[in-house]
Amino acid sequence: MANEQTIIQLTDPAQWRSAYDHVLTACFPPVELESYEMLHESLATERLRAFGIVGTDGAVECVVMLAIYGPVSMILYLAIAPDRRGGGRGGALLGHAIEYARAADVSYVLAEIEHPAYHQAHPEFGDPAARLKFYERHGLRILDVPYFMPALGPGTKRVPALLLGALWTSADVHRGDAAVAAAPLREFLTRYVAHSEGSLATDNAMTRLLTSVSGDEVRLWSVSELAQVPAGLLEPDELYAPQS
Template identity: 40%
Template sequence: MRIGPTTSPADLTRVHDEVLRSSFPDDELADLPTLQAMLANGTLRLVVAHDEDGLRGAALAEWFPATGVLLLAYLAIAPGGRGGGVGSRLLDHAIDTWRTELDPWLVVAEVEDPAQHTGSEAHGDPTARLRFYRRHGARVIPLPYVQPAMHPGGPRVPGLLLLALCASGDRLAGVEADGRWLLPTAPLRAFLEQYFTSSEGAPPTGPDWDAIVAALTGPTIRV
């Protein structure tokens, strides 16, 4: 299997058409023109996995250089290919590549909360997905999290978890005796505000956003 980064618009189109559209509900998936614009301006990073049978999966990340946070936006395997270890190899390769290239202080991801979402054959099992990320060291950031609308005027997606996949130790506010990280809330909140604004086309407002901000009022948050 070959796994590596690409900046090819044709690769992105194949990933969107052959992998992402079958793996995510419409409300959770950015449209292809939006992703193409992000690829062109360098904020979208794409890593793909191929073998002799073709495209096996892809990882896409959105880079927020002003805050030093990298969002793993999508990790998906081609239909019929789940459970073969491709996801683990793809995730590890992608994270290693992006940390080397970008040096983010924090890498995060969004997943459906198994307590609030049920699985499906098309979109996978939220419980298994969370278990997968936990095996790779993910920690749940304790926020009442919702995904921003992927299109201006569209709906936010409730009942999601924001995960911390990895962090640079020297840029944490501290590590407690039990191993819990103390994430500084100022850059985390700044990242979320930029993410919501770029996705929704306007600065975030509303009770969903107010609840997130209320959870980030202190200097740190334990994960």
Template identity: 35%
Template structure:
């Protein structure tokens, strides 16, 4: 999808908006503006009447070589019908071919920090979905920054790798180089909050990013209890 319009409005209103709370979801206007400037990519699964039943939204950072899978959602009645798998195929296929990123990252709720919600879905089900697709968590006490005025940070999030190019591993199978991740998160927080966080949760996150040559651990999604959890103080 190259621009906004009725289809994007339907994707936002009927697929994304019911799946994420306001703190987690970027405003519609920001998505359309970024899409028009080539900084965002949107892929949708349509039913036989051309209505979107699932969608994925990616945010591209050419400066850092990171493509963030910001949102992936499927309408409840279409779950367990391979819509999510089709979207992940697009992320690893068409998106990867188009942007050639060093990293494809995704952020999602830590199952031990968030409860299942009839409207917004089940964090444990999302965890299992990403596990089935070979996604691995970064060993960081991550939280999503505030996405704008009136929106709060979302603590207890997982930042994970969907894809890591050979240049991003630092020569190790179970780690990623910390410098590009730190650069990406610095840019992310500057763009959203206007500064690198210096509160206790922010300092913990940035300390975890300061691994130098050791890199940041990649952790398989086998047990939520082994993943770091960020909490407000």
């Protein structure tokens, strides 16, 4: 069980390599997974933090990564090796990352999830509907933005129709019961997309995304209100990040 094993911060490059080779590549399609070299750089410079459980053989069994951009943090790559699933590890890892982010004095803990209406279940990479239910059990509410996953480099492919959700927000950014302050989200999306794609695109997809956070607040929807959330669909000429 997860509570019988210790979640630690993975700071050793050998642990990063193990997490990448034994967990991440088995759980994410190539279009959604950064190269090991990119992840290594982000972890080495502490733009990204990794937490996981290490087995008795020294191999990483499960991992969650957390990016922090000022007051906004993002859960990345929550994954468990296929032969280690079950036992509550996913929930334990997610809770650990959220508590770390809160201790770092962030105001938002976000996660990106495939929209189950546009992404099908896959025998290796999981079921988006089940994944959304998992995050719902951990408090997820969905931001009213047409989100897509940024490309992992200039000229590479974006992933359309993702959901951007909030797992936790601090009281100071609440705007009533169903909205949060927009300005920190706008700054985060600008930095996150520019870092991921190599530059900040000015195409219609990016314009739609930034327009959705251009006001004073952003609406939050419950998972049961998923039909109200604008889907981050992409036109053919928006599927790829611009060449730098």
